[in-house]
Amino acid sequence: MIKEFSHEMIEALLDALPVDITFVDEEDRVRYFNKEGKRIFARSRKIIGIKVQKCHPQKSIHVVNTILEDFRNNKRDSANFWIDLKGRKIYIRYFAVRHKEGKYLGCLEVTQDITEIQKITGEKRLLD
16 A cells, blocks of 8 residues: 555546546535546536535436445445447446445446547557
């Protein structure tokens, strides 16, 4: 384990990931998101601390609640979706975040544009 990791280093590391992430705590409140201003689905700092249900359209809140309840009750560890958006294929994954003893701590949403990934064929073993 790394003992010294500054807030700046952690934030830069999370922003360098090729995915957008959002963390929602055990009370369903948005606590963190990376890549402010450079995301597939825009986020405003105003959502920090509010219930995640308020960030979704009414028609999808039942799905959000089902995922979160399943995570809380250990019925599932992840949920995956993909959509077509403006000619791009977007992969949206949700992961239960648990303490090493299994206590539910929250949910991590990971969103990625996989359009170019889907085009990969064969192998590439050398650096260009």
